[in-house]
Amino acid sequence: MLSKNLFAVLSRYGGSQGAENYLTESFCYVLRYLLDHEPHAAINILNCFCGESAPFCADEGELVAVQTQRPLLTGGIPDITITAPGVRIVIEVKYDSPPYAEKLSGYRRALDACEESCKRLVLLTRWWAEIEPGPDGPHECLRWYQVHDWLTGELTDGHVRTPVGTYIVTEFKQFLEERGMAIERVSWELALGVSELAKFITMLDLALERADLKGSMGNAIGTQTYYGRMIDSPRYWCGISYERPLYLFFQVCGCPGEMKEQLQKLYPDEYDGGFKLFLEDESSCFFVHTKDRQLDMLAGFIRQSYDRVKQAERAVADGDDDT
Incomplete structure (x- = not known):
């Protein structure tokens, strides 16, 4: 929520x-x-x-x-x-x-x-x-x-x-x-949460395959704050943040300034340091759908984000600010 x-x-x-x-x-x-x-x-x-x-x-x-x-x-x-x-x-x-x-x-x-x-x-x-x-x-x-x-x-x-x-x-x-900056009592929900995270990562892997990105998929990457997959390693990352678990993020790793400017120009309402899919959006609530529909939603978001990043990269390479 x-x-x-x-x-x-x-x-x-x-x-x-x-x-x-x-x-x-x-x-x-x-x-x-x-x-x-x-x-x-x-x-x-x-x-x-x-x-x-x-x-x-x-x-x-x-x-x-x-x-x-x-x-x-x-x-x-x-x-x-x-x-x-x-x-x-x-x-x-x-x-x-x-x-x-x-x-x-x-x-x-x-x-x-x-x-x-x-x-x-x-x-x-x-x-x-x-x-x-x-x-x-x-x-x-x-x-x-x-x-x-x-x-x-x-x-x-x-x-x-x-x-x-x-x-x-x-x-x-x-x-x-x-934000994970407090030490709190751990409840029995830990087991359920870990299980659901494992399910989500498995589904994310299949979504990358459906988005035709399986061949460029790197190893699972996890830290104290996020977990996900590298794509065209080490260029892109797709995964979730433990602080904002209701979002799936797609980000350019070490995104250079000119690339950020191009993405913000092309997608001013959608790019905010990366692209994100809100999993509890009222219009497309991810959690109420079947697993097949969930897979389609993830794959569609990943493919769209990947294509948008590639478009911005081409614009930067061509020096075309009006792409």
Whole structure:
């Protein structure tokens, strides 16, 4: 079912690019709201970024500023900067991309040059990072599931008291859950889900065959966020995202800028970093059909997407912007 979560719905208007920036801005919005309306909860969360020092005071919430993309005086633009009298916290946010040690070292040097008595550089990631805390890197390496736990704790302990505050925090928690950035109890539905995924991949393989692409089909490719097949490996990929399991995606791997421009020009209403088939569309709900009809739907989408990409490639090769 298509998510009705507030943050998930708004994220669709940002396109396939900028997921990291959207996550950052959303989290900062939650922090700012809590600072204005639920300062006790906000201060508790901010202090979680500071280890044992806990420099923020509950009665000074109005003095705390949460900003995004604020340049450091000696260089660098960290994702989040949190300031209060005598306190400066810099947070580098990562969603799927890996952190860069050199960039963090630059932030650390710039932060060390600041005059505040309490200074912290925090790396906040979705996955485990190979970067360790140290004198040339972050003071702290945290994960998004910990943010989810902190928010849960503030709700459970009754520190978020207003209906609007409860709604906003709950929605952001759910957003993290839907994006696979929370550690949750695993239910018996796991077995059914894995079984259905295996069925879908088997059907996807047959759909590629029906789309006359079997000969160019590569091995199954799976990561922590997606699963599917390479086509004309390593040029194209077709599969599903665990975060958005109701979509089948067809994407150009490492799509160059001129190719993106051509695809967006040819298919402005359909290309968004790739082509996608919504499996629960009201006009063609995939799940209510027979397996033969489902196969036809998948094969038709794959063939159409493949042909569109090839058309754009020819246009780029010919230098014809009017194709």
